[in-house]
Amino acid sequence: MADFLSQFMPAWLALIIQHVVVGAVLVVFALTNMLGITWIERKVIGRLQDRIGANRAGPFGLLQPLADMVKILTKEDITPTAASRVIYNLGPLLVVPPALLVFAVLPFGAGVSGSDLNIGLLYIFAVASTSTLGILIAGWGSNNKYSLLGAMRAVAQMVSYEVPQALSIIGIVMLSGSLSLQQIVQRQSEIGWFVLLQPLAFVIFLIAAMAEVNRTPFDLPEAESEIIAGHHTEYSGLKFGMFYLAEYINVFFISALAATLFLGGYQIPFVPANNPVHTILGPFVLIGKTFAFVFLTIWLRGTLPRVRVDHLMGFAWKALVPLCLLNIFMTAVLMPLVGLWSANLGISEAYIAIPVMLLANAVLAGLVLWWAGRSTRRRETRLAEQVVPAQ
Amino acid sequence: MLAEWSFVGVFLVIALAFPPLGLVTAWLLRPKRPGPIKKSTYECGLETVGDTWVQFKVQYYIYALIFVIFDIEIAFLLPWAVAHMGLSAAQGILPLIEVVIFVGILVAGLMYAWRKGALEWI
Amino acid sequence: MNVFLTSIFVIVSVITLVGALGVVMARTVFASGLWLILSFAGVAGLYVLLEAPFLAAAQILIYVGAVAVLILFAVMLTRRVMGDPGVSQNNSQWGAAAVVAALMFIVLSLTSVQNWRPSTESPPLLAVNALGEAFLGPYLLPFEIVSVVLLVALVGAIILARE
């Protein structure tokens, strides 16, 4: 594209235009998917709750998202007097960009992605962590006790779950030997999908991701029964829409990321990586896998009850982080061995890696569950004793 | 090297521009009839009680604190993760031990926080 | 291409310095906190221009993601909401401070304007790998000491912050 345009104008201008075009494509892709997700969510939640879900606006309610969009756009936007104007308005502005920026690195095909940064994954985490700022600013700007409290809680939660999320993907980075997503996907084709190699990491990543974007089991901040609407209590109109938009884009991206990291992104299973088909079908395969994860999140939202706050926080630091560390060191120890065995035995790495890792993970999981059970039993007896003498 | 980041730069501009544009369009479309009641801070419909100063528990600060420490740990672990396969091939178990020590010390910090009850949500 | 790059450099620098000035001039501490974040972002941009991507990401991840949050939390914890306008932000010696800062800028800039001979090499492609090897190779001791420092900071802060 850029070389085509460069005939008419200086090279850098051509490049910029190309980037703008690609950027626009990505934004549009993100928005449409976001709308799609809202629709799917309504339908699935409805179906889970034994109801039909949105079906008025257009066939099967397909136009419902558009209706929502129009509603939000035309709603009145009120700025409370008590809010400090600049910071109040700055809130929504800082929530959306991080959600969008992360798409720059997502690989839709072999070499097909916004920009293949060699620190892709770290870029994602860096940008993701800035989203907490938006919430904080919104909370502080609206000068409302509850919104501030809500913001504080949201930030605390997101902060706590960002660590396990990051730690879980370190295993993958170790396996793929690079942070660039293209490289990771490429590596999965060689060694096999990381979901098989790192099942424990996969589970932790999903949990952490859900918490990160405040999705259902962990959607405490803006839960209705809790502190009103959390940090975006004072927001209305499109400002509120922005938060809503950011949330769903995040959900979409998390699913896409999970697909890329664990299910091989744009790869079609059992088809060798260099097959030309990937360039064409790549994006669709990715979208397919992403919507699988979206369905999973919506499923979770529909079925799981909300987690209590202290369990939520404690779970992150006391359970997930240690587990991740164990996982990391298990992989760090096993992978070189696998490399050695494969070299010695001549079998391709994949066939060795997968069984070994699966076995190791199984053992680890068993251990953890046994230990958790034992400690809970012991805690209960302790509590029981305390109670008994009370009579 | 810069090519990739140029795209990121441009994309950043686009991403930053999108919300204001949205808000501007919204500002154009929406009715503007502010009212004193509308403007008041929303407290479940009740009058705001006391000033907005709220006695904050230090708990939030401590979570942020622990997050900072472990965030830095992640920043240091990533290069190791990336270079692990190469290193272990070259130097065997040694780098791993070094990292174990690195993480061990921080886990000690975590255990301290855990033991001291800093992680509990009061 | 060069003009483009220099212009970007100028833009990013301006952003950083404006951010810094904002930190210094802001009326409320929270506002200066936000300006600080802008300045951090500007510095990250500089790192990108200096072709140190890992640092840029680390800067964003740690400073903007964690430290800024920490600072804002601290600000919130230590001031009444929306803080009283309070007396002027600057203390008695701000005049002298300004002079000293200006002089310092002059002195530093004097020393920095030299005909440096930039080397012709280019930074290693797989920067992160090299960094990893550096961490576990020649710079192992600082690497371990950083963990100790972090531990100390963690424990110290907890002790100080908790009642």
Added chain:
Amino acid sequence: MVESVPLGAYLVVAAALFAIGLYGALARRHAIAILMGVELMLNAVNVNLVAFWRYLSPANMSGQVFATFIIALAAAEAAIGLALFIAIYRSRDTVSVEEVNLMKW
């Protein structure tokens, strides 16, 4: 990149950043503002470091390693500093540095 922007430019920008940070540290009344000033100064140092690394010896990674360590230490310092200020705030109910002058003669 190297040709377009001379090293001196970076150093001047860093110097400016340092000076502003210094001013912030010296002039501000609010404890946390002082901390921000210090953070700015540290960032200026980092920029200098990376600039020197990029322009003078990009081959070895010492520059970046140092910058990373500084980032880590600055974060730790900020953590401790803020914990300190919170403790002072709780005990003396003020954050203004001028009122915390136990060492006054």
Added chain:
Amino acid sequence: MSFAQYAFLVPLFPLLAFVVIVLLTNRSKRLSSNIAIGAMILSGILSYLIFFQAIGEGSEHVLAAAHAGEAPWSMMWDWAPVGLSTIQVGTYLDPLSIIMIVMVTTVGLMIFWYSQGYMNIQDAAHTDPLYARFFAYLSLFAAGMLGYVISPNLVQAIVFWEVMGLCSFLLIGFWFGKKTGVYRNGRWVAEGDANSNAAKKAFLTTRVGDVGFFLGIIALGAVAGTTNYSEVFTMGTLDRLKETFIGFGTPTFAFGGMEIPAVGIAIPALTVISLLLFMGAVGKSAQFPLHVWLPDAMAGPTPVSAMIHAATMVAAGVFLIARMYPVFAAASEASHGVNPLNVVAAIGLFTALFAATIGIAQNDIKRILAFSTISQLGFMVAAIGSGAWVAGVFHMLTHAFFKALLFLGSGSVIHGMEHLHMSHDSPGHADSPQEHGSELPHAPDHRATPSLVVDANAAAPVWAVRSVANPDDPQDIWNMGGLRHKMPITFWTYLMGTLALTGIPIWAGFWSKDEILAHTYETHQTFVWIVLTLTAGLTAFYMARQLILVFFGQPRTAMAREAKESPWTMTMPLVVLAIAATLVGLLGIPDRIGNFVFGSWFHHWIALVPTTGLGPEAVIEAEAPTEMNFLVAGLSVLTALVGWALGYWVYGRRQFTATERDPLARVRFAWNTLQNGYYMDALYRNTFIRGSVALSNGLARFDQRIIDGIVNGVARITVAVSAVGRWIDTYIVDGFVNGVGVVTEEYGRIMRLIQTGFVQNYLLVVFVSILVLSGIYLALR
């Protein structure tokens, strides 16, 4: 040689006696006296044994020893190392010393025996309380004399010489507590401790002589390298000494190539030594300049006077000259100017005449004998000085016997005279001056013997001029008279002694005196002969005076009338001595007269001592003694008889009364001068004593004014300096210190302000300093 070996026991026995008495037996009086007498008997026997054995061995041995250059019989032991040589102790027996130990032991024994009686041992009530001590001193004195006589060198000689001096001091001052009668403003007053003054005077005067003796020994020792007689008297040493000179400055010194005779005084060594030694003799034998102590020494008990001032001690001086005669002879040969022998002769001669004249005018019986002793000693010294060495020694021997006799005789007379007081001595007796007695607790002396006193501090001459005679003085001859009936034994023995002294032919005095006169006559020293003969005449006169006044005529005072004969313990020694006084002379009878007895044995014996020094060429004096010169003998006897006649003529013809003035006193001036001994005492008092007192007072004043002045001056200066120092200290030093303190405080106050408490101030200061430093750096770069 067998007995000579034990010669050292001779002095040792009396010494042991002394020690035993002092330490053990001083409680019982009789025992201590017996011990003393026993010791004397033992040493006497030993000396006679040595004497007879020496005679037995005869002259061959002595000659052989002389030629061999060492003493006939001598034992030497090393005593103390001195520098390179060592001082030796031992015995040196040759004919001279043998004769002396015989004489001393014999006379000593008699005196010991006599002292028992004199100290009233028989009359327990009146026994002198210090009886034991008296005999201890006497034994010590005997030991001293005997040791001195047989000592082989001058160092041992002077040791015993000093012992004798000590004993003389102790014995003279024996009754140190006794108050003596002094005539003052018309009354006899018991005042002044004459005895102790006399003792001190004796000791000091002899001490003056001893200084010379010491210097002599030192000079001899320095020049000859040793003081052993055997080594000094060898011909070789003597010849060597002749050449040596003692003096100041070099004999010659080179000046511009010329030998210029030295300016300093260079005296031949021998002359110096002999004159110095002679000084010692003069002091000890009371020759002219230093004779003043002897008359006063009579204050002591009479046996002391006898022993010390007649027989032995005074003889020691003469013995010294005799002993050292080879040195004197060599000195006279080598001397260019002054001939020491002439000096000796001159002093001896003058003393003889001088003392004889004073003797005439004395009233105290013991003082007359004292001056007679001085005169006779002068006689001996003159004899030796004029070359009659053998005659001098012989006279010393004979004089010892008859002078001891005379003194003991006088003691017996005094004892008799005191009989009156002692018989009814009762405390009630008030008037006697002695009643007041001395306060000294352990010496209550009831002896009423106020002796004439030399009161050192009295202005007028204190000789008891006849007009002021003391009627109770038992020693004043004018209080005596007619004692020949009362005390016959004493009278007859006293007569023997007087005859011997005055040189009546048969008695000892004649032979020895005659020999001297004969020698001086033959050697053509006519002046000496004339003076000596005159002296002999004077001697005869005052002895006659004394004899007549004491024994003949009627008793003039109650004491005289009551006088009783002394007990046998006193009279028997007198008899023995009387016999000795007559027979001793026979030893030296010239061959021509009486070689039928033992023919001038003495000459042969004494002559064996070479006078020109030992050694192979030693010349022994010619065999023949001086021939008997009838002319000289006749003249001397004639003068003696003339003296007796004059004495009888003046005193014998009429009876005097106790208070009557002496007939000769008419010649007032002469009589007073003679009585006061030519005012020698007054002279000495006014010159030396007063001079030294004045000198000491002057020195005291000097010390007072100058030295104290200096010391006080220094003290004042120090005070001044310290004052200045204090000022400096307070204002400057303290100022500085305080200043430092103040400065520090001020500085502190100022610097304190820096601690403003604002963290940012400190930060500001930090960066300001950074700016300054970097500015400097930039400037310098």
